[in-house]
Amino acid sequence: MTTPLAVALDVERIRKDFPILDRVVHGDKPLVYLDNAATSHKPTQVLDAVHDYYTVHNANVHRGIHVLAEEATALYEGARDKVATFINAADRGEVVFTKNATESINLAANVIAWAAPPLGLSPGDEVVITEMEHHSNIVPWQLVCERTGATLRWFGITDDGRLDLSDIDRVITERTKVVSFVLVSNILGTVNPAAEIVRRAREVGALVVIDASQAAPHLPLDVQALGADLVAFTGHKMCGPTGIGVLWGRKQLLEELPPFLGGGEMIELVTMQRSTYAALPHKFEAGTPPVAQAVGLGAAVDYLSGLGMERVAEHEHAITAYALDRLQAVDGLRVIGPTTPDARGAAISFVLGDLHPHDVGQVLDELGIAVRVGHHCARPVCERFGVPATTRASFHLYSTLGEVDALVAGLDQVRRFFR
Amino acid sequence: MNVETMYQEIILDHYRSPHHKGLREPFDAEVHHVNPTCGDEVTLRVRVEDGVVTDVSYDSLGCSISQASTSVMTDLVVGRPVADALRTHDEFLQLMQSRGESEPDEDVLEDAVAFVGVSRYPARIKCALLGWMAWKDATAQAVAAASSSAPTEEMA
Numbered sequence: 001m002t003t004p005l006a007v008a009l010d011v012e013r014i015r016k017d018f019p020i021l022d023r024v025v026h027g028d029k030p031l032v033y034l035d036n037a038a039t040s041h042k043p044t045q046v047l048d049a050v051h052d053y054y055t056v057h058n059a060n061v062h063r064g065i066h067v068l069a070e071e072a073t074a075l076y077e078g079a080r081d082k083v084a085t086f087i088n089a090a091d092r093g094e095v096v097f098t099k100n101a102t103e104s105i106n107l108a109a110n111v112i113a114w115a116a117p118p119l120g121l122s123p124g125d126e127v128v129i130t131e132m133e134h135h136s137n138i139v140p141w142q143l144v145c146e147r148t149g150a151t152l153r154w155f156g157i158t159d160d161g162r163l164d165l166s167d168i169d170r171v172i173t174e175r176t177k178v179v180s181f182v183l184v185s186n187i188l189g190t191v192n193p194a195a196e197i198v199r200r201a202r203e204v205g206a207l208v209v210i211d212a213s214q215a216a217p218h219l220p221l222d223v224q225a226l227g228a229d230l231v232a233f234t235g236h237k238m239c240g241p242t243g244i245g246v247l248w249g250r251k252q253l254l255e256e257l258p259p260f261l262g263g264g265e266m267i268e269l270v271t272m273q274r275s276t277y278a279a280l281p282h283k284f285e286a287g288t289p290p291v292a293q294a295v296g297l298g299a300a301v302d303y304l305s306g307l308g309m310e311r312v313a314e315h316e317h318a319i320t321a322y323a324l325d326r327l328q329a330v331d332g333l334r335v336i337g338p339t340t341p342d343a344r345g346a347a348i349s350f351v352l353g354d355l356h357p358h359d360v361g362q363v364l365d366e367l368g369i370a371v372r373v374g375h376h377c378a379r380p381v382c383e384r385f386g387v388p389a390t391t392r393a394s395f396h397l398y399s400t401l402g403e404v405d406a407l408v409a410g411l412d413q414v415r416r417f418f419r
Numbered sequence: 420m421n422v423e424t425m426y427q428e429i430i431l432d433h434y435r436s437p438h439h440k441g442l443r444e445p446f447d448a449e450v451h452h453v454n455p456t457c458g459d460e461v462t463l464r465v466r467v468e469d470g471v472v473t474d475v476s477y478d479s480l481g482c483s484i485s486q487a488s489t490s491v492m493t494d495l496v497v498g499r500p501v502a503d504a505l506r507t508h509d510e511f512l513q514l515m516q517s518r519g520e521s522e523p524d525e526d527v528l529e530d531a532v533a534f535v536g537v538s539r540y541p542a543r544i545k546c547a548l549l550g551w552m553a554w555k556d557a558t559a560q561a562v563a564a565a566s567s568s569a570p571t572e573e574m575a
Binding site (some may be wrong): 026123356357358359362363365366373375381382388389417418 | 421423425426431456457458459460480481482483484486487540543546
């Protein structure tokens with residue numbers, strides 16, 4: 001953030017909205033929750049919205065003429081409007097609700113692969129991803145490439161945890177049909193230079209898919225400014241419930257792409273021979289959708305918007321800068337990923353000497369400190385950096401400097417324990 | 420700290436100085452097992468001669484629990500008839516499913532009794548079983564290969 005905002009986040013007040021943050025674990029240890037890249041906690045406002053939905057309005061959507069059905073439909077579609085505004089979509093029909101970001105990317109990969117020419121994948125076509133991707137932005141593309149005969153290519157990672165775009169013109173070529181990449185890495189924390197990749201993809205006429213799972217909860221997300229064709233993210237990492245994700249797509253493209261799942265809700269007219277499909281966004285929403293979860297996501301978006309995503313980003317940037325400084329002063333600790341807070345999100349992966357992250361995480365847990373250990377669904381990144389796994393601390397709007405201090409003190413205890 | 424019930428000194432000793440580690444020849448079967456949730460990996464070789472496990476060698480990456488458990492396992496199976504070693508495997512599996520409630524038989528499990536604390540931690544049970552599962556898989560392959568190449572010999 002270049003211009004400091006007048007009013008910083010009132011984190012102590014925010015923490016009161018998240019009842020779970022008052023929990024103690026293992027007897028009397030206050031919870032220090034540093035696993036926000038896995039999932040965020042939910043404020044009372046979101047919990048109340050879900051509870052209120054089931055208590056007062058519960059009905060199936062788009063198919064009843066009774067009061068509850070109309071209220072449920074209005075709440076579900078209202079949530080779509082809120083999300084559309086949150087990401088600056090040009091049209092509410094561009095916001096497709098899914099189960100999670102994984103389903104969003106699978107939807108994108110499959111309908112692109114199935115589409116009629118000039119879209120669609122066939123032998124000789126190339127799909128470009130990066131070595132930095134979450135498995136959910138690798139495996140769906142491997143699957144469609146195997147099925148269509150298209151070739152999968154990828155950008156590598158530099159030693160300091162950035163995408164190696166030095167040969168961008170040789171990786172993204174006239175043969176490239178799709179470029180799919182993560183906006184903010186869940187394991188390295190890197191914020192990738194979307195504009196540079198989008199520009200090159202446009203030059204060759206490739207579609208651009210962006211995994212914004214770790215961006216939407218932490219940074220202002222403007223899908224029009226990003227310039228991508230499809231953007232995926234999930235609700236549960238941004239203070240919403242599990243079971244609700246989003247695929248945003250450029251309207252004209254979504255209209256050209258074939259449906260993904262078939263069933264109720266996504267149709268216009270069904271005969272025994274064939275069917276025609278509903279208008280956007282319903283064409284991509286087969287079956288009863290996760291209504292309560294969408295309502296909860298709508299409340300989460302209200303909550304985040306009320307705070308202001310610029311301020312959320314500024315707060316997390318400050319926490320991340322402080323954590324990078326303090327962690328890198330821990331004896332034997334090596335950060336895997338960018339070591340400075342520039343163009344960096346609030347997830348910090350590290351290894352501590354030759355201790356296995358599982359052991360690090362176990363002792364931290366005993367102290368009430370929740371971190372993630374393992375390969376974070378990004379095994380190629382671990383392989384790239386020659387580590388079997390990492391320990392990851394990840395922050396959110398309610399994280400405090402005191403929690404960073406608790407982590408650093410905990411790591412000292414870990415080192416003493418395994419000495 | 421309660422976590423000390425998991426990290427018994429015996430476990431930490433095996434972790435710091437693992438037994439039988441390294442890949443050796445000759446061997447009858449080699450397997451590669453992974454624990455995808457945490458990135459623990461083991462490549463393990465088994466030598467079976469006349470129905471007896473004569474060597475287990477391995478190369479592994481992983482947490483102290485998986486490393487120590489594999490080391491302890493090799494002590495318990497090397498030099499033993501396959502059928503006996505499999506019974507020990509079953510006993511260890513039972514111990515790991517006991518949620519800390521079991522009173523393991525030290526005559527059978529020796530150093531492996533130290534893992535009773537690990538069985539209280541659901542996320543770590545797979546770590547403790549990684550080497551054992553790899554050994555069972557490799558041994559089954561070695562025995563199957565031996566019986567198919569020497570059909571006249573009876574496996575006891």
